[in-house]
Amino acid sequence: MREFRYGRATGVAEAVALHAGNPEARFLGGGTNLVDLMKSGVESPELLIDVRGLPLDRIEVAGDGSLRIGATVTNSDLAAHPEVRRRYPALAQAVLAGASGQLRNMATVGGNLLQRTRCGYFYDTIQPCNKRRPGSGCPAVTGEHRNHAILGWSEHCVATHPSDMGVALAAFDAVVSVHTADGPAQLPLPDFYLPVGDTPHRETALPPGALITGVTLPPAPVAARSRYRKVRERASYAFANASIAAALDIRDGVVREVRLAFGAVASRPWRAGTAERTLTGGPATAEAFAAAADAELAAARPLTHNEYKVPLVRNLVVAMLTELAEEAAR
């Protein structure tokens, strides 16, 4: 780890001003990912701007019923918040499925969105990696990729996004609030994460030096009946092999509204729009759930070691939606 300067920002505008024009500056939140990356030699900032103390640590219900979550709210506080647990239970579950109690006490919402991939080649600085050293190549595509992407990847990068929280946020149409040098701006989550293409090192649409100030969840009654499930190689304290956030509203056996998002299958939390469209207005049966999953996964391009993720996600979709449908019927 090379030497760096450290400073604390007292306001959002000040933080952004401190960052302006310095590509080697980084905002420091909980540090659970950034400090790890610095120790691993993946990140080597010249200046850290500590934003943990900014007044962005609140969760509020806005007048229109949406939920505003400040960027420095810790994962623990997010998951423990009564409004989150009541209105978006899958979000609380997703957060609780991530990392460990210690890390959730430190990690922030803003930092969670910006987590880097857990690809072993990305973390091992002796390896080529297009994310870390653009143009150096992606050894994972032909190497070890058992836990890599099946959707939306390119030959330049097959890494996945590791966030659990982000999967629930994707299902619930989260909008990311940012503060740029030009002032505040809003980025819906689908626009926040960029497609991999041939620029896997550019992961988000966040302008240089911009600060995430919060996330807004629009009101979504369907989310009150939602669930998150994570499948991993250890019962706890492990990244997902696949995860799924699902919400379902059924009336008279017909799907009125459904939300589906997948984790650990793509470079970003994967909103399963095709599956949602396939299901909406149709019967809430296991066959329909499977057909919807197949429709979504038709775009999957599995590699040698991760082909299992296709049936895994399909099985999870059927199991989760069946569970939610049975619950609704009770």
Added chain:
Amino acid sequence: MTAPSLAPGRTGVVGTARTRLEGRAKVTGAARYAGEVPFAELAHGWVATSSVARGRIRSIDTEAVLAMPGVLAVLHHGNAPRLRPGVGLFGPDATLQVLQDDRVPHVGWPVALVVAETPEQARAAAEALVVTYDEEPHDVAFSADHPGVYTPEARPPAPPDVERGDVDAELAGSAVVVDEEYTTPEEYQSPMEPHAAVARWENGRLEAIDSNQGSYAIAQYIAQLFFLDAASVRVTSEHVGGAFGAKGVRPHLVFAVMAATMLDRPVRVVLTRRQMFTMCGLRTPTAQRIRLGADADGRLRAVDHESVSYSSAIQEFVEQSTRPTRVLYATDALRARTRLVRLDVPTPTFMRAPGWAPGSYALESAMDELAERTGLDPITLRLRNEPAVAPASGLPFSSRNLAACFEEGARRFGWPDRDPRPGVRRDGRWLVGTGVAASAHAAMTAPSTATATAEADGTFTVRIAAADIGTGARTALHQIAVDALAAPPEAVRVRIADSDFGPAQFAGGSMGTASWGWAITEAAAALRERLALADEIPADGITVRADTSELVRARQPVERHGFGAQFAEVAVDPASGEVRVRRLLGVFAVGRVVNPLTARSQLVGGMIMGLSMALHEEGVRDTASGSLVNGDLAGYHVASNADVPPIEADWVDDPDTHNPTGIKGLGEIGIVGTAAAVANAVWHATGTRQRHLPIRLDRTLTR
């Protein structure tokens, strides 16, 4: 003063549950491990490692790094002290010949040590050090049919090949034959405490505090390696944060000694977690073919076990995975073969129950398959093949009692009610099954020395260069000493882990407590004899030394082993592939148990490592670069708390009259058999055999 009166006979302390002597220090944070002792003028060393799998160092740019803040020295093959070649703890050890030449045998091989005033400075400089290489083609791809497979040279305790009877003829004549290949992956000991050492010269003596499994042998070795007088080196290791085979001599200690010698100030070297994955050994992957031939009634006619494993280009280490096969079952014909292939990989070493753990997975899985094919209950099958003598050597057992373990375990686990059909029990989304496997481990004893001192104040001090790597050895030895001295527990202190206490067995091979306990018993007996004749105890006490070398050598040749039966219940969700162990039971025959509290912890701990081996552990090596792609604790999964169900471990009476202490050792047997019991239970739950570890979700998932 007058000699204390010594009550004749034993105190009864051995065999009773005692909390650890160092317990309070451990739960308050007061216990200091090797890297935690402060020194004035302490400098910090940081290791730089190779980024290529094979080749030669072309250049090391030390100049830029020496100009960095706080940097004191950069040691490399061009300036490091010369080491004596051809020495080692268990024969010549090339893995410790660091910074001696420009050769790079694997990714992560140490190529330099940067020493600086602070750890941050040392780390930054080591990371900034530019090393260039002339790379050569490498090969890290392990398989049983690798063209380089060969028969390694014979070394104790097991020769590579054993053949009794005509295996091929018996197989041909068998009514039922099982012929399957089982594989286990790279596994890493991963003790929680990273390897750490601090070395310094004090009054002409090299003093090192090191995290290791045996200070005496390591002090001897360091003396040889650095051309020093054996008496001028002292190594201590009061507290050791786990070892599992990975803490013999490792490069961190060699580096600390090199740097302390060159700089003439105390130097501490601590390995990073990632470096532990390349510098501290591992359990080699294995590919094992097992052929079992049996009559229709399950009586074994042939057992053929071939195990292939790997070692590094610089060192031959042999994983003796056929060892369980040599002692577990009676058979008309037996063949065991151990093969090796040399690759451009880090050198494997001992890992908890070396050979026994991977070997038992293969053998005990195959036995379950034989039970299925003969329609026999797996326990019935095993009991039907109980041997009168060891099948490979023909020697009698010192004691065995495996049948008693199965019988007691079956009763407690509820085995008699088991429905043998696979894939028929459901609990919600889970398929449920149970499995069983046998455990076995060698119960050896090695020479050790101990001293016992009667102090002038009426107390006793026992000194032995034992190591407590978490086993509870310190407490167990105290109990043994109390018993042997027939003294009140509070009047006896036991001091361990100091090379100055003289030769003593390593904490390894499940031999520690038996070997050290014997030496302490002898020393205590000798002291009692002396005290019986003494009128007074002088101010500096009366000290006697015991050495069990002759006693150990004089022992009869018999097969000495601990045995056990392990039972597992698992649940498998076929939709997600998730496997959860719901309960484990192990019943063992392990001789005399000194401390039931810590013994149970050892056995349960071994079973948890076995569960971890069954479900989680797998080093994944990238063939293109030769590097491990999951060389950290986020990628290399060891069982977490949530993976571990209620586990019971207990033991049956197992008097071993061939052993004066009656102790067999139980640090390793807990891991032997667990993986097979879990794999067999997964088959019972799902109907699908698991012939490759770990039992990952992509291996159980319904597609």
Added chain:
Amino acid sequence: METNSSAISLRVNGETHALTVDNRTTLLDALREHLDLTGTKKGCDHGQCGACTVLLDGRRATACLQLAAAADGRTVTTIEGMADGDRLHPVQQAFLDFDGYQCGYCTPGQICSAIGVIEEHAAGWPSAVTADVRPEAGPPPLDADEIRERMSGNLCRCGAYVSIVRAVAEAAAQVAAGREAAGGQGSGAGGTRVTA
């Protein structure tokens, strides 16, 4: 922020320390190397094992990922600060009695974590194994499954988990009883001390 070091103040186990630290220094290294509080262990240095768990402003945290400079002004409780003089914290005593450790290296982190778990549970926080996270469902009982999940951020390679779960359950019951005796004000054995 013009230099690569920071002058900070840390309140550790009730005592305030003024330090100047390299900005690269983690809280873990500040405790171990600057304050000689080596009870907090370094198992992986990357937040992957939990051995470095301390209470930071009363909540458990991995000290290895916390930069010391960024901990300026904060309150830290380490394993050395858990006992009340000679009287062990109920969690420490339970670890000792139930043999909830072997080599002892993960133990300080396990104990600090357990103390945090008991507080988090008392605050009504759900976990990943809580069947129903909605506030209406009420807090889950701190049963073995909840303890296992909540303690999973602390790896133990010796495999002391079974005893750890027993120890945490026993200590949690004691802490709860202490709270009740003190009028439910959170002033039981584990209550006030962790934020002191």
